[in-house]
Amino acid sequence: MSPRRNTRPNIPKSSPDTPHSSRDTTPETTLNNPMRGEGTDQASLSPTGRQIEAPESQTPTVQISDIASQTAIQGAPIxxxxxxxxxxxxxxxxxxxxxxxxxxxxxxxxxxxxxxxxxxxxxxxxxxxxxxxxxxxxxxxxxxxxxxxxxxxxxxxxxxxxxxxxxxADPYHRPADDEPSEAAAPKRPRTASEQSETTLQSAPTFQKNWGVDPKFTPSELITIGNVHYKMVTRTEARESPIIYIQSPAHPTYDFDLLDAILRHTPDEQPRGVIQVPPDNHWEIDARLPFKKPLTGYVRNRFPEVTTATLENIARKQFELTNNSPFATAGGLTALRQIFSSWENATHSLHPHWSDPLLMLPILPTSSASKGAARSIALPIPSSTGVLDRLDFDPLRFQRQWLYFMTTYSPVDFKRFMAALLTRNGYTVMEPTSFNSFPALVFQRTEHDYVFFMSLHRTRIPKISLPMYMDPVTAGTRLETQVGEAAAKVVQDAHNANKIIWLKGGTEIRPGIADTIFIIRDDNARL
Known part of the structure; x- marks a missing residue:
């Protein structure tokens, strides 16, 4: 062993997560043990300890002696x-x-x-x-x-x-946040009887060592089987039939922390605790509440949105369901219900948290001044965590996009947008062959709201709305614009206060990637 140095080495001045993408090979930071591979968050290698070289073979001899625990090396601690x-x-x-x-x-x-x-x-x-x-x-x-x-x-x-x-004895015993989940606990061989018992179990049992000492834990606790567990925050305003326990080493979950845990160490996510009749005692559900990261659920349901939009939807959904930047028991349950409705195409209990088009803010329309048209300014596409527009990435449907770029037909425009919406889970009513004022009417399985979207092409960061482009001013009947059946659906939804007015189309301009956008406005067609 090299002697201990009294000075600390110079550590590369970079973000704490930078070394995971680039390995530093300077003598000051390179360790003596062999590396299994470059350190990445997605790594799934099974960890192993150091290998000890086998001693050279010797002629076996037999010695009889007493074996005692005191035979361990008595030297100074290493x-x-x-x-x-x-x-x-x-x-x-x-x-x-x-x-x-x-x-x-x-x-x-x-x-x-x-x-x-x-x-x-x-x-x-x-x-x-x-x-x-x-x-x-x-x-x-x-x-x-x-x-x-x-x-x-x-x-x-x-x-x-x-x-x-x-x-x-250590209540904080858990893998580091970016280690593979396979290293969650030490393994030991199971006996045949244990294996048969495991096979007969209808559900896995919770085996995490998440118990805490109440004297050192100011957080809200629940006691199950004489073990105290740290609970995910509950709010009095939202009663939830399920509460959740968490690792005592985890702080309060915000979106970034929970999504990272679900991505890298899913076995460390919070677990549900439910009351079991007839005595209503509490039991821990060992099953994982979430099968994938929050962004993974969104990607499965909306496969063609941009990466920035993907994260903005997931983050906005997290904040809405929890009514806070931090996770609560009611919010986690609501997220599970939403993801279940997505996977099973069933009605959602929380439509305004389920459909990103219902999460969009209503963008203002500028007042028309003399000689000028009204307009709606388009927010800048970004990954700032603000969901004020939906963007779809043409690289995810290049064949359709390349064909669309060769035509300026309003009917082709409607068909292109209808196909895009359909691929992302919406049900679009058959577009008409009417060439002026292109628009679509569509719905979604999870709720009974109806969307009316007028279509636009723009090469500037706004949508211009001159008077001659207003179908109402031009005297175009709604039945002519979208068809008899769609017009009736729109009228019925309007009467039931279930109509959502949108604008969408293509934005192609210098400085940003080509995109297909959708925004929400309050310019009613009726």
Whole structure:
């Protein structure tokens, strides 16, 4: 072992998540153990510990002696240097505040702890599930072993011999946020009787070591089988038949944290707890509430939206269902209900949280001044987390897009947009062959709202609405514009206050990628 250095090495000044995409091979940051591969969030390698070389073969001899537990090496505890694991002080302010229970700080999907002796390190697990300092270039932590200082939010280094393997005393025992879920718990061989019992079980049992000590946990708790669990926030305004418990090492879930957990370590997501009759005792449902990331559900349902729109829909949906930037028990249940209605094409209990067209804000129309037309300014397509427009990516339907770019027929425009809406889960009424004032009428399985969308092509960041382009001013009957059947559906929806007015089409201009957009306005056709 190299002697301990008294100075800390220079750590590359970059974002805490940068090393996961580019491995630093400088001597100061390269570890001695072999790497299984580049560290990426999507990695799914099965972690392994260090391999010990087999000794040279020797002539076997038989010796009889007493075996006692005291035969372990009695030398001084081994302490490995932390010098190569300290996070640069310039990056520490980017981390979240320490969790009130575990002291763990986060940046995206990574977890960090502050040491009692000073400094901050990335936290991970080794192959035996012990906490260790972790290099950002490795999947399985191989640095010095760490433990939380009792009654404190700080952590400290311990020698390998000072902690027993598989201890159940640590209530914060869990994989680091960006480690593969396969490393969730140490495995042991099961007996034949255990295997048969598992086969006979109708549902998996919850085996996470998420118990906490109430003295050190100010969060709301629930006690099940004499074990105290940290609960996901509940709001008095929304009663939910299901409550949720969470890992004590997790802070309150915002969208980014929950989506990252579902993506990288889905086994660490919150679990539902329900009351079971006849005595209404609480039981933990070991099944995973979510099968994929929140953005994954949106992508399956709206396969052709842009990546920015995809995240904006998922984020807006999360905030609406929870009525907060943070997850609540009622919000998690509502999300599960929405995703179930999507998968089964059934009526949604929460249509305004289910359909992104119902989530869109109503954009204002400028007042017409003398000699000028009215217009609607188009928001800039971005990934800022604001859902003020829907954008569809032409690269996801290149054949249809290339054909559409060769024609200026209003009928082809209607057919192109109708096919796009159909591929993304909407039911469009048959477009008419009327060439002026193209528009579509469509609906969705999950609710009974009706959409009326007029179609536009623009090469500027707004939709101009001159008087001669208004079908009402031009005296065009609704039946002529969209057909008799569609006109009746629109009229009935209008009378029931179930009509949504939209504008959509193509935006092709310098500085942004070509896109097909949909916005919401309040320019009623009736």
């Amino acid at each position: 302490r490995v240097s932390l010098d190569n694991y300290y996070l640069s002080s310039e990056l520490v302010p980017l981390l979240s505040e320490p969790d009130a229970t575990s002291g763990i700080r986060t940046f995206k999907t990574r977890t960090y702890v502050e040491l009692a002796e000073g400094g901050t390190v990335l936290l991970g697990r080794d192959a035996e599930q012990n906490y260790r300092a972790r290099s950002s270039t490795e999947l399985v932590a191989s640095g010095p072993r760490l433990e939380q200082v009792e009654g404190s939010l700080l952590w400290r280094q311990i020698a390998d011999q000072e902690m027993t393997h598989g201890s159940d």
